[in-house]
Amino acid sequence: MAAAAFYDLEGTLVSTNLVHTLGFYSKNQQGLLRTVTKSASTLLSIPLFAATDTYSRKVFNDLFFKRYKGESEDRLRFFADQLFEEVLKPAIFPGAFELIEKSRRLGLRQVVVTGALDISVNPLMKHLGITDYVANHLEFVNGIATGRLLPPVLAAATKASWIRTFAEREGISLSDSYAYTDSMSDLPMLSVVGHPAAVNPDMRLKQTALHHDWPVLNLK
């Protein structure tokens, strides 16, 4: 039976997180005043983002993606390549390519499961040679973002349930599969596969990984 390697993206394969992407879009606004205002508000919100992420990924998502409200879809797509070249590409961890390559040679399907926005990760996936990936989608009405995510919102337990559905559909054995993530919020994703691993983990995930005797990788 086939197996797969499931990766979280931000913090796992690249050093950036959702805030870097938002920061990039904030400083590429239409007009100087709007750029300054948006950048400042993003900067000031960082402590709030950090606090809510520690509390709950769902609350964080609700709060965080509201910042995209009013952005045009065209603009987000237009800047996606520049975002990749300037922000995401330099942030790929040196070990990420090796890890993916080694997994690929084992015949594992390479699957990225990320809570980032689909628009922003497309070029990165092409660069990594990964065709199977799932990301969050912003809701657009008449080409303008509403600040909400389309369901299913990928975070915590929904990543795990997406993986289960994907595995069932594609005939993948989860007990022979691998999962890599950096964050405690992705614990459900690690729990559904036979070979979980913590990558560049935060303190809480590191403790959990050690407790469960999971490998702890450092791709930096």
Added chain:
Amino acid sequence: MSLQLRRKTHESVIYIDRDSAPRIIPSGEDFILEDLPIGTRVIYPNPPIKGLPNREAAIRYALNHPHDCDPLFAQLEPGMRVTIAVDDISLPLPPMATPDIRQSVLEIVLDMLAGHGVDDVHIIIANSLHRKMTEWEMKRMVGSSIFDEYFPDRYYNHDAEWEDGLVVLGETRHKEPLRINRRCAESDLVIYVNINLVPMDGGHKSVAVGLCDYESLRAHHEPQTIRDSDSYMDPARSQLNHKVERLGKLVDEHMNVFHIETALNNRMYKGEMDFLLKNEDDFSAFDRMKYEAMRLTMGRLPRAARRKILHSVPAQYEMIACHAGRTEPTHKKILEKNFDQYAVPIKGQCDILITGIPDISPYNVYSVLNPLLVQVMALGYHFNFYRNKPLLKKGGVMILHHPCFDEFDHNFHPSYIEFFNRLLPETRDADVLRDKYEREFANNPSYVEMYRRGNAYHGAHPFFMWYWGENGRRHVGKVIAAGAENAHVPAMLGWDRADNLTEAIAMARSHMGRSAEITMLHQPIIGICDME
């Protein structure tokens, strides 16, 4: 048998009688005192051979008077590409007091290279599938001046998983493949700096094993080769050694290797811990005081602190020989010196073998002696410390003394944890483990990354540890873990457990009979039982 056995045959062999002192037995991080049954034979390490008074002079002499090749200086030309490979932290044990012998050799060799206009020099640690050494360990090994000049671009660990850094040398007539470190293979001259602690070390193993990849290693690190080695501490009767020699000849066909080998004496401790190497009957009041002081101090500390203290005590080994030149004649000379130091003539096998397992092994330097390593020390190393025939009779009982705690180092031994918890409950059959799981572990991307970017042993390493105990497992009728603090670790390893040594001996006697001959290896020992 008994009368013949109890004659005093050698200064390193004593027999327990009515007024003998209790013996010190290491058990993990502890050193406990135990009364042994009357008639028990205790084997001590030989007294250390006096170290060479001027080791730098001895090294220079060896470089200038090599075996079967030109002196090192005569092989040097300006602009040539030279790679120096050195043994990793698994040698010697425990890590020796600074300056390490490798530092002394490197200082002389690098000076000579610079004097002959050789600038393209790399120093590579031949760690094979062992963990990569940390920066601190690398600095300690070669000294700050060499470290500052060469690290990290020209002083680094071998990487057995770096595709671009490896090159295929070919295969032997027995189809054993050899892929080796590219920098070494493409150098005009490879200088190997070795420390020979046990007879299994050195010789062709240095380059052909220390600098190869997983696929090359698995050709000889496998159960049948170990079974065919009687023992692997006896090069003449070791199939492992024969295979490595074939690979070594392949190396010699393609590479110019200048081998520098050193032999150490067995002065593991000096000063405050030297009593560990003495016969307890000869203890002075001061020795007893030192032991009591250590016992009282250590007894009040948690295990991790005791381990830390033990690991901070460097070994006081002295160099007793240095030879250089072509690999085979050089190694032959060093082996002779090794056996001069280590061989203890022993007459008669025993029915029950007692061995304490100290917190010393090639694989847990600055780390935990996990259950698999306890296994490899008992059934691997301690069992194999013989020439001609095993110290223990076939079907005899081995009593090891260790707490057998279920503790693993997540950074150094991640794959050991999965091996122990997932595979051993399914099977202890080495062939099944190799066929079914070895490659899966070796190719596990997480373990590969942890080996490459961290300080983890390679994913396949726990398998080799299991194969290493294969001879012992097949030969021994029963293993009893005395002092084991839990039941599940001995059970997983297929052993019985006993609360203490007295209980273990009673269990062993019920298995082997009341008149069973008992022998104890007085640990820590680096010695070879030269069986008559």
